[in-house]
Amino acid sequence: MAIDQFFFYLALLGYLLGTLHYLLHIASRRLSIGRAATYATLAGFGAHTLSHIFRIYALRRPPLGSLYESLSFFAWAIVLIYLITEFRYGNRVIGAFVLPMVVLAGSAAAALPRRIAELGPTLQGVGLWIHVALAIFGNAAFALTFCTGLMYLLQERQLKSRHPGKMHFRLPSLELLDDVGVKSLLFGFPLLTLALITGSIWAEYTRGSFLPLYGRETWSILSWLIYAGLLYARLSAGWRGRKAAILAIIGFCLVLFTLIGVSLLRGGRVL
Amino acid sequence: MEILVVGLSHNTAPIELRERLNVPEQDLPKPLEMMGESTDLVERMLVATCNRVEVYAVAEGPIEGAVEGITDCLATYRNVPKTDFLDKLYTYTAGEAVRHVFRVASSLDSMVVGEPQILGQVKTAYSIAQAREATGIILNNLLEQAFHVAKRVRSETGIASSAVSVSSAAVELARKIFGDLTGRSVLILGAGEMAELALRHLLDDGVRSVLVANRSYDRAVALARQFYGRAVTFESFRQEMVGADIVISATSAPHVILKKEDMQAIIQQRRHRPIFLIDIAHPRDIDPGCNEVDNVYLYNIDNLKSVVESNLKERKREAERAEVIIDREVGVYLTWLRSLDVVPTIVSLRQRVEQIRGTELQKVLGRMGDLTPEQREAITAMSHAMVNKILHQPMTELKRRAALQDGHLYTSVLRRLFGLEEKEK
Numbered sequence: 001m002a003i004d005q006f007f008f009y010l011a012l013l014g015y016l017l018g019t020l021h022y023l024l025h026i027a028s029r030r031l032s033i034g035r036a037a038t039y040a041t042l043a044g045f046g047a048h049t050l051s052h053i054f055r056i057y058a059l060r061r062p063p064l065g066s067l068y069e070s071l072s073f074f075a076w077a078i079v080l081i082y083l084i085t086e087f088r089y090g091n092r093v094i095g096a097f098v099l100p101m102v103v104l105a106g107s108a109a110a111a112l113p114r115r116i117a118e119l120g121p122t123l124q125g126v127g128l129w130i131h132v133a134l135a136i137f138g139n140a141a142f143a144l145t146f147c148t149g150l151m152y153l154l155q156e157r158q159l160k161s162r163h164p165g166k167m168h169f170r171l172p173s174l175e176l177l178d179d180v181g182v183k184s185l186l187f188g189f190p191l192l193t194l195a196l197i198t199g200s201i202w203a204e205y206t207r208g209s210f211l212p213l214y215g216r217e218t219w220s221i222l223s224w225l226i227y228a229g230l231l232y233a234r235l236s237a238g239w240r241g242r243k244a245a246i247l248a249i250i251g252f253c254l255v256l257f258t259l260i261g262v263s264l265l266r267g268g269r270v271l
Numbered sequence: 272m273e274i275l276v277v278g279l280s281h282n283t284a285p286i287e288l289r290e291r292l293n294v295p296e297q298d299l300p301k302p303l304e305m306m307g308e309s310t311d312l313v314e315r316m317l318v319a320t321c322n323r324v325e326v327y328a329v330a331e332g333p334i335e336g337a338v339e340g341i342t343d344c345l346a347t348y349r350n351v352p353k354t355d356f357l358d359k360l361y362t363y364t365a366g367e368a369v370r371h372v373f374r375v376a377s378s379l380d381s382m383v384v385g386e387p388q389i390l391g392q393v394k395t396a397y398s399i400a401q402a403r404e405a406t407g408i409i410l411n412n413l414l415e416q417a418f419h420v421a422k423r424v425r426s427e428t429g430i431a432s433s434a435v436s437v438s439s440a441a442v443e444l445a446r447k448i449f450g451d452l453t454g455r456s457v458l459i460l461g462a463g464e465m466a467e468l469a470l471r472h473l474l475d476d477g478v479r480s481v482l483v484a485n486r487s488y489d490r491a492v493a494l495a496r497q498f499y500g501r502a503v504t505f506e507s508f509r510q511e512m513v514g515a516d517i518v519i520s521a522t523s524a525p526h527v528i529l530k531k532e533d534m535q536a537i538i539q540q541r542r543h544r545p546i547f548l549i550d551i552a553h554p555r556d557i558d559p560g561c562n563e564v565d566n567v568y569l570y571n572i573d574n575l576k577s578v579v580e581s582n583l584k585e586r587k588r589e590a591e592r593a594e595v596i597i598d599r600e601v602g603v604y605l606t607w608l609r610s611l612d613v614v615p616t617i618v619s620l621r622q623r624v625e626q627i628r629g630t631e632l633q634k635v636l637g638r639m640g641d642l643t644p645e646q647r648e649a650i651t652a653m654s655h656a657m658v659n660k661i662l663h664q665p666m667t668e669l670k671r672r673a674a675l676q677d678g679h680l681y682t683s684v685l686r687r688l689f690g691l692e693e694k695e696k
Contacts (some may be wrong), residue, residue: 238542
């Protein structure tokens with residue numbers, strides 16, 4: 001087993017333990033279990049970072065070339081953004097929603113072929129790597145928007161029903177969920193915008209076509225439009241809460257389809 | 272030596288009787304002194320609240336005598352005939368007594384399970400008894416452990432996490448909508464005891480600005496002054512709702528004063544910022560349809576009551592989990608208590624020293640080469656003699672002390688000095 005692979009599996013184990021403990025933390029409310037969840041996730045994140053470093057060393061290029069690599073990087077970026085959120089807000093309940101997604105993304109990556117693809121000369125260059133990294137970071141931020149949107153809908157239903165149950169006590173306040181939702185959106189959107197711009201420039205440069213009208217690009221633009229609409233509605237029309245949450249969920253489903261669905265349709269090629 | 276709990280509580284005695292036997296906090300030392308003089312309780316403390324009057328004690332002699340001494344003291348001190356409360360008394364000893372103290376401190380035995388006051392009351396009672404030197408190593412340990420258990424129960428179960436009164440349920444819902452309530456504003460329509468109670472709770476939680484609207488402007492001004500708020504005219508309440516986060520409505524209007532259409536217009540002007548409407552008026556002030564408007568959360572008095580009911584059920588479920596924690600902690604405490612007995616302490620001290628003697632003797636004999644049987648015998652005899660001579664004084668003293676009241680202190684110190692605790696684990 002290559003060393004990067006070893007650390008990748010170690011990271012996956014950390015995330016799995018993190019997931020279990022975050023869920024147990026919600027069920028048991030024990031602070032010690034919550035702390036264990038954070039430590040496991042931090043350890044997983046550390047191992048994952050090492051895995052990337054070893055892979056970069058072996059490939060002599062950023063680990064963003066195949067679906068395996070970008071999924072793994074995607075999971076890593078989600079964890080990074082989540083951990084920052086946890087430290088800032090001091091709330092671990094969100095982890096119980098985010099970490100399962102990380103494990104899912106990580107496991108999907110683990111199931112994919114890990115061989116190092118030879119990339120053609122058109123698929124090299126700093127501009128392309130920046131484009132991919134920006135897109136993945138932007139989408140990772142949207143993963144958090146998605147989770148808090150989901151949690152918002154759950155909590156909102158509890159409050160509207162006037163029969164708040166177990167979930168009600170465990171979930172954070174609507175205010176906090178909405179706040180994390182809008183902040184992650186504000187963080188992700190500029191990244192996605194820059195990713196689209198750099199992507200277009202790169203397409204123009206290599207393929208001579210400025211308008212990327214086929215495949216992934218179309219879907220990317222569609223999800224960008226949804227997030228742009230969401231941001232506009234939030235900032236100018238004062239949209240918030242349920243509608244904003246639903247739009248964030250739809251937007252992220254599109255992102256997932258763009259990232260994974262289109263690649264699978266095209267036989268596992270990312271670029 | 273036996274831990275003993277004698278008392279009565281809301282579970283066994285009516286409020287009239289509890290009131291007659293209750294001892295105010297500042298008077299607690301007196302009955303403690305009385306018990307110290309007239310009974311053979313080596314350690315004792317008295318917990319007296321409006322829901323319980325209980326004595327926690329360590330009895331030297333037979334239990335029956337100790338119980339009688341305690342009841343005599345209570346009866347004489349409060350001047351209540353014994354026959355009035357004798358059949359309401361419960362007596363727990365040993366493990367059952369330990370469990371009872373843990374349950375009381377953890378608020379599992381309270382009328383409202385999970386209420387936070389009882390822990391403070393037990394702590395006060397304990398420090399009063401401690402200051403009078405009425406407690407010793409056993410009660411000190413028992414109470415310290417009880418406080419630890421209470422803390423565990425509080426943090427690891429949800430018995431205290433949900434509101435069980437209508438006004439605190441309203442505050443809790445507000446916190447689930449707005450998060451931190453610091454700096455939020457509340458608008459009161461009408462007046463009434465319930466509205467004021469809810470307002471007080473909200474103010475405790477950091478709500479800062481209070482607006483009061485009443486059909487009688489003078490009453491609005493009076494109420495506003497009471498809460499450092501601002502009075503507004505009743506006609507303008509819809510405009511004021513644009514700025515307020517929480518609205519408590521308690522007018523005596525015979526019909527709905529806020530329709531769904533009004534609410535839709537208001538939420539538009541609020542730019543969809545969430546608003547929490549609490550309608551405690553009867554008949555209702557706010558059209559129930561308002562709850563269908565996005566970002567509006569409307570609770571009427573019946574909704575709040577059903578929240579309280581389900582919270583109480585939740586507390587009961589959580590209380591079962593708390594009992595499991597208590598079971599485990601009682602076990603831990605009893606193990607410690609048993610270790611304080613003199614006989615096992617002497618036995619394990621002997622074993623420890625014998626073990627050292629054996630190993631050291633083998634080492635020395637091994638190093639000395641060829642010895643005659645007589646020489647070996649002499650060295651072995653010397654090791655025995657040394658051990659016995661060294662142990663003689665502490666053992667005799669320990670046995671003598673064991674019969675006195677501070678015997679447990681000696682065993683406890685001895686066990687720590689010789690590291691006998693670790694050996695058992």
